[in-house]
Amino acid sequence: MLKFDVIKKFKHSRKELHFQGEIKLSGVCAIFGDSGAGKTTLLRCLLGLEPCFGDININQQAWLTGDKCLVPAERRRIGVVFQEPRLFPHLNVQQNLQLAVNKSNQSVFTINKLAKDLGFESLLTQQTTQLSGGQKQRIAIARALLINPQLLVMDEPLSSLDKSSKKKLLPFLKKISETIPILYVTHSEHELFYLSKQMILIHEGAVEAIGQPHQLFLDSQLSLIKFAQQGLILNVQVNRFDSQEALIEGDVDGQPLYVSAEHPPLGDSIQVKINSRDVIVAMKPIQESSLLNCLLTEVVDYREEPEAVVLTLKLQQQFIYAYITLRSFNNLNLSIGSQVYAHVKTMSIIN
Numbered sequence: 410m411l412k413f414d415v416i417k418k419f420k421h422s423r424k425e426l427h428f429q430g431e432i433k434l435s436g437v438c439a440i441f442g443d444s445g446a447g448k449t450t451l452l453r454c455l456l457g458l459e460p461c462f463g464d465i466n467i468n469q470q471a472w473l474t475g476d477k478c479l480v481p482a483e484r485r486r487i488g489v490v491f492q493e494p495r496l497f498p499h500l501n502v503q504q505n506l507q508l509a510v511n512k513s514n515q516s517v518f519t520i521n522k523l524a525k526d527l528g529f530e531s532l533l534t535q536q537t538t539q540l541s542g543g544q545k546q547r548i549a550i551a552r553a554l555l556i557n558p559q560l561l562v563m564d565e566p567l568s569s570l571d572k573s574s575k576k577k578l579l580p581f582l583k584k585i586s587e588t589i590p591i592l593y594v595t596h597s598e599h600e601l602f603y604l605s606k607q608m609i610l611i612h613e614g615a616v617e618a619i620g621q622p623h624q625l626f627l628d629s630q631l632s633l634i635k636f637a638q639q640g641l642i643l644n645v646q647v648n649r650f651d652s653q654e655a656l657i658e659g660d661v662d663g664q665p666l667y668v669s670a671e672h673p674p675l676g677d678s679i680q681v682k683i684n685s686r687d688v689i690v691a692m693k694p695i696q697e698s699s700l701l702n703c704l705l706t707e708v709v710d711y712r713e714e715p716e717a718v719v720l721t722l723k724l725q726q727q728f729i730y731a732y733i734t735l736r737s738f739n740n741l742n743l744s745i746g747s748q749v750y751a752h753v754k755t756m757s758i759i760n
């Protein structure tokens with residue numbers, strides 16, 4: 410468990426940030442929130458890089474009590490990866506990594522094993538100044554692991570990388586999180602849903618909520634709601650890939666779902682994002698149209714906006730949002746408990 414209750418005040422500023430929470434140290438815990446909400450400051454307090462007041466306890470070991478730092482940053486055994494790789498420019502890759510090895514006692518990782526897993530074996534003798542952003546970030550991740558951390562802290566580690574680098578690194582991080590818990594700041598909803606089962610929502614300098622991403626994205630009391638209602642992510646079971654039609658035939662909560670895909674999916678499940686504006690709501694299934702997907706759902710909640718309504722539609726266990734006009738809402742005479750058919754125009758695969 411990681412428990413924290415810390416107050417951060419900045420010199421020459423009246424701003425006071427107060428973070429309070431308790432999380433299980435298992436898998437990836439995403440830290441999500443608006444720009445300027447306080448995500449990096451929370452991480453820096455936990456890392457011991459930011460003077461602050463309060464309590465921090467990890468697995469019943471106190472790191473901070475009041476203004477007394479009981480365990481300094483260098484003894485907290487936290488592997489850190491920032492958005493910028495911050496490698497030593499005068500050293501080659503191997504030498505950069507060796508510094509981390511020298512700092513740790515008995516790391517379960519080795520440079521060679523990580524070089525193989527992260528695909529940088531051929532770069533070990535290269536100067537870091539000659540590497541691409543994606544290559545540098547892989548080295549930075551390896552360096553963080555080589556200190557034998559009890560916790561990894563990552564602050565938007567993939568935000569400056571291209572799609573193909575992200576595609577390689579995300580499954581690696583997910584696998585690593587099975588043995589080393591990760592605190593992971595991201596602005597990417599895709600990374601959030603792909604990696605994490607736990608999330609800390611930060612809003613205006615405080616922890617607003619802690620919970621499962623799917624739950625928080627459905628909670629209309631949270632600051633996240635406007636953003637969340639743009640679209641939700643569904644888990645889809647893959648049954649078959651039709652290569653001729655480039656179509657995944659899947660199943661979502663017991664109902665068929667067809668998803669266009671250029672390649673067969675890697676696993677037996679995928680996640681898709683359905684934007685609320687791509688959902689057409691009807692009282693009966695729409696016949697003889699180009700629409701492939703029609704899901705029977707129940708209206709479990711709705712939120713009125715000035716000239717539109719966002720419906721929360723429940724399948725069996727999962728949810729989608731539908732953004733419809735106020736006129737349609739009234740014409741269809743919708744209320745909580747109405748059974749409606751949600752026709753999905755388009756969706757995107759996120760893993």
Ligand SMILES: Nc1ncnc2c1ncn2[C@@H]1O[C@H](COP(=O)(O)OP(=O)(O)OP(=O)(O)O)[C@@H](O)[C@H]1O
Pocket residue numbers: 419420422424442443444445446447448449450451
């Ligand atoms: N040294 C400082 N002095 C005064 N205010 C600061 C200082 N550092 C950060 N802040 C303020 O604290 C708040 C939280 O900043 P922080 O960098 O933690 O936000 P963030 O959620 O990580 O943002 P982003 O997503 O844009 O990186 C912001 O309002 C910022 O202006």
